[in-house]
Amino acid sequence: MRVRPTGRLGAALALTIAAVIALSGCVAQEPEPTATPTAEASNTPEPDATPTGPILRPGEAAAGNRQFFDMLNNESFDANGRGDGRSIVDKLVENGFEKQDMEVTPDATAIGLAADSIVVSVRIKGECLIGQFTADNYSSSIEPLLGTGSCLVGKTRPIDW
Known part of the structure; x- marks a missing residue:
């Protein structure tokens, strides 16, 4: 005569068997080795990085360079507020503007x-x-050259550093 489990024991046995069957497919397998790429010297030069923001455009008029001028001056203002003339001029010179063309x-x-x-x-x-x-902000404009050949009216400081 065959005995059939019933009640709680039967349910527990049925769950155990179902769990064993379900987990039997979850056997840990060793991952297959994959080829590791090796660094090789390439004769192909890297493409030049294309600037993503404004750049100095030496052959163009003031309007073509205003974005770059403003970007540099806004960086100076964000870092130093009103700052000082020397650091402002130095930043412009470091980024390609000619000192002999400046007044401050x-x-x-x-x-x-x-x-x-x-x-x-x-x-x-x-x-x-x-x-x-100024203490509160930075602003800019493009103006015509004065009859004196300069840009600013009044006393300017020498840029002799």
């Missing part, structure tokens, strides 16, 4: 107080890129 106003007033603003200019093809740094 003094950092201090005649009585030694910090100037309310610093103005920097770059002469480009008979026009002037002008950037003004």
Whole structure:
């Protein structure tokens, strides 16, 4: 005579058997080795990185260079606020603008107080890129070259560093 499990024991036995059958397919297998690529010297040169933002355009007029001028000056303003004329000019020179084409106003007033603003200019093809740094913001414009051949009216400081 054959005995059939019933009740809780039967249900437990049935679940155990089902679990064994389900897990029998979950046998851990060793992953097959894959080929590891080796670094080889390539005779093909890497493509030049294409600039993603504004760039200096030496052959173009002020309008073609304003975005780059503003980008550099906004970086200076974000890092230093109004800052000082020398650091502003140095950043522009480091990024390709010509020092001999620049003018900058003094950092201090005649009585030694910090100037309310610093103005920097770059002469480009008979026009002037002008950037003004105040305590609160930076702004710029493109203006015609003055009859004097300069961009700024009034006293400017020598750029002799």
